[in-house]
Amino acid sequence: MKKWILVSFIAIVYSTACIPLKQYQETADRANQLDQEAGILRSENEELKVSKNELSAEVQRLKKQIEQLLQDTTNLSRRLQKEQYKYADLNKSYTDALQKFKNSSGSDADNKELLAFLQKLQEELQAREDALHKAETDLLKQQKELAASKSQMESQNSRLQELEKALQQKDNALLALRKSINDALTGFSSDELKVHMKDGKVYVSLEEKLLFQSGSYQVNTQGAEALRKIARVLEENKNIEIIVEGHTDKVPFKSGVLLDNWDLSVKRATSVVRIMLDNSQIDPSMISASGRSAFLPVKDGSDAASLQANRRTEIILTPKMDQILNLLENK
Structure with missing residues (x-):
């Protein structure tokens, strides 16, 4: 009897401890993401300071x-x-x-x-x-x-x-766009998708498990819902260029009509584009699909975690730079 009570107590403690542990991990992931974004912003800020110093000297x-x-x-x-x-x-x-x-x-x-x-x-x-x-x-x-x-x-x-x-x-437009997408995707966890800024662009990185079954380019129900939410935000931003990139791991793949990882990454990207266009008023001329196969990994290595991280689809959002480019050209 005492042994049964002890086992039950341990099971209760373990089950209640799992939730805080998951929350801690999500918080840690978010903190790491914020640190990376802060580093990018610091780098961009330093570049702007150099430019301002040069202009001030002039x-x-x-x-x-x-x-x-x-x-x-x-x-x-x-x-x-x-x-x-x-x-x-x-x-x-x-x-x-x-x-x-x-x-x-x-x-x-x-x-x-x-x-x-x-x-x-x-x-x-x-x-x-x-x-x-x-x-x-x-x-x-x-x-x-x-x-x-x-x-x-x-x-x-x-x-x-x-x-x-x-x-x-x-x-300001990029920050507002990132916030809008984050707000629209509040129902999804950090291990399914991430939204971050890099090199003056907003990246929406969607894990394979959110969108596709292994080796498939058919978007599942949960993934389609996430894409519809993203598309509704983007259709309100007329001056944003959208690139959808499919990425795979480095394990060779061939199945049916799919010839290799290149083929899989391209077909996944086009599947995502179709869903976004079918569920929004996004101008088709502002969106493109591309496959990068396994040649832009986010993690090196052949372990399961690295391979999983590299199997992703990224929606890259870039504001039209016409005004800024015109100013730079007219020196």
């Missing part, structure tokens, strides 16, 4: 260039003003000497001396006029360079602001 260089051009313009303006004063004084001297010559009634020697003085003044006046013209030309050129530098800096600042805004909008 803006500072342009500011210094503008300051130097302003100083040069001021100096040229002063030089032009001096040349204008000198020219005015010399022109007045020439005019006075010319009038004196016209009114002169002196000797031929005096007239010759006065005429020589007038000729000298005329030559100096021409030189001053040439210097004045050069100063005006230099000032005009400097003003054009200054205007061009200001325009370049304004354009750079405007482009930087547009680029930052576009990147922020992209990131």
Whole structure:
């Protein structure tokens, strides 16, 4: 009797301990996923910091260039003003000497001396006029360079602001999309599917056991329900490109019409695409199917856990980058 009670007690303790253990494992998996996503975001953040530092350095260089051009313009303006004063004084001297010559009634020697003085003044006046013209030309050129530098800096600042805004909008859209998909898939466990961000994309990774029987490309009932939920979210996002990738393990496979792992991975991807299109208003031009066979594994090794992890279907969501690419091309 005591032995039976002891066995029953152990069975109760074991059965009640299984639930917390599973929850702990799911929490640990989620924590690992969040750590990976945080690492990706940190890496992207560092890249953005480098880009911002480079752009800030360029803006500072342009500011210094503008300051130097302003100083040069001021100096040229002063030089032009001096040349204008000198020219005015010399022109007045020439005019006075010319009038004196016209009114002169002196000797031929005096007239010759006065005429020589007038000729000298005329030559100096021409030189001053040439210097004045050069100063005006230099000032005009400097003003054009200054205007061009200001325009370049304004354009750079405007482009930087547009680029930052576009990147922020992209990131916000991705975060919102990931949340929408996570919310739509709350009924599925972490060992059936995972939603994460990588390289500026949202990945929905569905395990083989959620979608297919072993060696089959017919989507089962539970998998079809998950795909319908995903499709309903994606049909609301018109600017998202969708790639469905089928992945297999590295164990050679051939069965019936299926020639190999390539064939299986492609047919699984197309099966997923058909269900998503049949159950939503997704634009068919925005979705594609591809098979990767066993050549993009998530885990190396030939143990059962590694092989199982590699048998998956991934729905890769990428925001259209037209706006950002246009900004980058128009440097």
